[in-house]
Amino acid sequence: MDKLNKKELFELVTAQQxxxxxxxxxxxxxVAAHKGLLKEKDLLENSxxxxxxxxxxxxxxxxxxxxxxESGASFIEESEGEESPEHLKNQLSMLxxxxxTLSEEKSxxxxxxxxxxxxxxxxxxxxxxxxxELEGRLEHETRAHLGEMENFKAxxxxxRHQREKEHNDHGxxxxxxxKVVYEERAKKETIEGxxxxxxSELASAQKTIQQSKKEAAEAKAQLEAxxxxxxxxxxxxxxxxxxxxxxxxxxxxxxxxNSIAEQEKLKEAENKSRQQAAIQEERVANLEARLAELxxxxxxxxxxxxxxxxxxDKLKERISQLEVEKSEEKSDETIDEDLxxxxxxxxxxxxxxxxxxxxxxxxxxxxxEIVGDNAFLEEMHKACREEYDxxxxxxxxxxxxxxxxxxxxxxxxxxxxxxxxxxxxMQVKKLKERISNLHQQLDEMxxxxxxxxxxxxxxxxxxxxxxxxxxxxxxxEWRGKVQSLETQLAKQRxxxxxxxxxxxxxxxxxxxxxNNLIPKRASNEKKGKALFxxxxxNWQGETSNFQG
Numbered sequence: 193m194d195k196l197n198k199k200e201l202f203e204l205v206t207a208q209q210x211x212x213x214x215x216x217x218x219x220x221x222x223v224a225a226h227k228g229l230l231k232e233k234d235l236l237e238n239s240x241x242x243x244x245x246x247x248x249x250x251x252x253x254x255x256x257x258x259x260x261x262e263s264g265a266s267f268i269e270e271s272e273g274e275e276s277p278e279h280l281k282n283q284l285s286m287l288x289x290x291x292x293t294l295s296e297e298k299s300x301x302x303x304x305x306x307x308x309x310x311x312x313x314x315x316x317x318x319x320x321x322x323x324x325e326l327e328g329r330l331e332h333e334t335r336a337h338l339g340e341m342e343n344f345k346a347x348x349x350x351x352r353h354q355r356e357k358e359h360n361d362h363g364x365x366x367x368x369x370x371k372v373v374y375e376e377r378a379k380k381e382t383i384e385g386x387x388x389x390x391x392s393e394l395a396s397a398q399k400t401i402q403q404s405k406k407e408a409a410e411a412k413a414q415l416e417a418x419x420x421x422x423x424x425x426x427x428x429x430x431x432x433x434x435x436x437x438x439x440x441x442x443x444x445x446x447x448x449x450n451s452i453a454e455q456e457k458l459k460e461a462e463n464k465s466r467q468q469a470a471i472q473e474e475r476v477a478n479l480e481a482r483l484a485e486l487x488x489x490x491x492x493x494x495x496x497x498x499x500x501x502x503x504x505d506k507l508k509e510r511i512s513q514l515e516v517e518k519s520e521e522k523s524d525e526t527i528d529e530d531l532x533x534x535x536x537x538x539x540x541x542x543x544x545x546x547x548x549x550x551x552x553x554x555x556x557x558x559x560x561e562i563v564g565d566n567a568f569l570e571e572m573h574k575a576c577r578e579e580y581d582x583x584x585x586x587x588x589x590x591x592x593x594x595x596x597x598x599x600x601x602x603x604x605x606x607x608x609x610x611x612x613x614x615x616x617x618m619q620v621k622k623l624k625e626r627i628s629n630l631h632q633q634l635d636e637m638x639x640x641x642x643x644x645x646x647x648x649x650x651x652x653x654x655x656x657x658x659x660x661x662x663x664x665x666x667x668x669e670w671r672g673k674v675q676s677l678e679t680q681l682a683k684q685r686x687x688x689x690x691x692x693x694x695x696x697x698x699x700x701x702x703x704x705x706x707n708n709l710i711p712k713r714a715s716n717e718k719k720g721k722a723l724f725x726x727x728x729x730n731w732q733g734e735t736s737n738f739q740g
Contacts, residue, residue: 197333200326207322208673211315215677218308222684225301229691232297236698239290240705287702294695305688312681316674323670327663334659339516342648346512349644350505353637357501394461400454407450414443499582 197330200329204322204326208319208670211319215680219680219684221304221308222688225304226687226691228297229301229695232294233695233698235293236290236702239286240702284706287706291699291702294699298692298695301688319670319674323667330659330663334655338652338655342516342652343512345644345648346641349641350509354501354505357633390464398458400457
């Protein structure tokens with residue numbers, strides 16, 4: 193843009209230089225005309241010399257025109273009776289021819305002056321029109337440049353804020369994922385601790401089984417010893433043998449019962465450990481699935497956020513475009529109020545949709561309710577309706593996916609329903625906090641954009657003031673140049689008028705000389721006077737026209 197302005201200014205300067213060259217050439221023409229007038233003056237002096245010449249050939253030298261006229265008059269008084277009528281007629285015809293040549297030269301000069309005057313006026317009008325055209329082009333280019341600059345600044349600001357927001361969102365997501373991983377690691381460590389405890393219980397059970405086996409072996413040894421004693425004492429005492437037999441059977445039954453009880457305890461402990469390990473494995477698998485689902489939901493939320501951000505960016509771009517268009521129209525305030533009201537309604541509707549996720553919301557009907565019967569707003573917000581239809585479709589898909597995930601995950605969390613409810617409540621709370629943060633960020637961005645808009649408007653006003661001052665400086669400069677040219681032309685005109693007055697004075701002197709030359713020829717004098725008066729009147733009228 194600066195290069196184009198410099199080029200245009202350079203072209204304007206070259207054009208003005210060419211005009212100055214043309215004025216110089218005209219000044220040269222005026223100088224040539226002045227030289228022609230000097231030649232005419234010499235011709236008149238020569239004619240006066242020829243009139244005042246003596247018959248004897250004696251000449252009178254003249255230093256000035258007035259001295260020549262006086263000397264010619266004195267000479268005419270001395271030689272009135274000596275000159276013949278034919279000689280006087282020849283002199284009169286010579287003077288009339290000189291007067292005719294002078295009048296022709298005067299008319300030619302006046303015609304040339306009038307033509308130059310008309311040409312200068314036309315050139316002045318053309319230069320003024322050209323200056324106005326260049327001013328309009330300069331204003332248009334400045335407006336276009338400022339509009340492009342505002343658009344580029346807005347785009348850069350939006351890109352910068354979008355990058356910062358994405359960076360912050362990614363950081364929050366990474367922190368949340370790290371927190372989830374830390375919680376899962378803690379749960380895994382607790383599960384590993386419970387498994388180690390079960391293994392230690394299993395080892396202690398095995399030790400008790402081994403100890404019971406040792407006790408059984410010792411009981412068998414005691415039984416054999418008792419059998420030996422029984423064999424030894426069987427002969428002596430039969431009743432004692434029966435008692436010993438009963439005690440032996442009792443010991444056998446106790447041993448069998450103890451062994452069976454120990455085996456059942458061992459089996460029960462093994463089954464319990466297996467069940468606990470299976471439960472822990474199932475819990476680990478469920479936690480891994482939950483982690484995957486959480487990552488999927490986080491990704492889905494990220495995609496939804498990106499789509500929402502894109503929609504918000506598009507709406508902001510549309511709002512900025514409408515604000516730019518609004519500055520060029522008369523109905524600025526009404527359009528701005530309608531846009532702000534529609535944006536607030538859209539925000540409220542989005543909040544209601546997010547809060548009431550279980551209900552089906554018809555966004556198209558809401559858009560129709562907001563837009564109403566305004567055809568202009570319907571045409572302008574067609575893209576907005578399409579974007580909100582897409583958001584509605586994405587929101588329905590998200591609800592279906594969320595309900596499907598709930599159905600899939602419900603059996604795996606039957607044991608810890610309370611924990612799941614708490615986790616879901618925490619997630620809902622986090623999402624609500626995130627939505628409120630996003631709303632706060634949106635409000636802050638709107639405030640920031642308004643502030644930037646005000647700053648840009650101030651910059652635009654400053655640029656307009658600077659351009660106005662520059663334009664005024666250029667106008668004053670060119671007006672000064674035009675005034676200087678007009679003063680030069682006025683000076684040339686004054687010089688030409690001075691030369692014409694000198695010529696008139698010369699003609700008056702010639703008139704007096706002619707009156708003194710032919711006092712006796714009344715008829716010729718009357719004719720000459722009438723002709724001279726007519727030529728003088730014509731000369732005076734032409735000079736008055738020339739001065740006007």
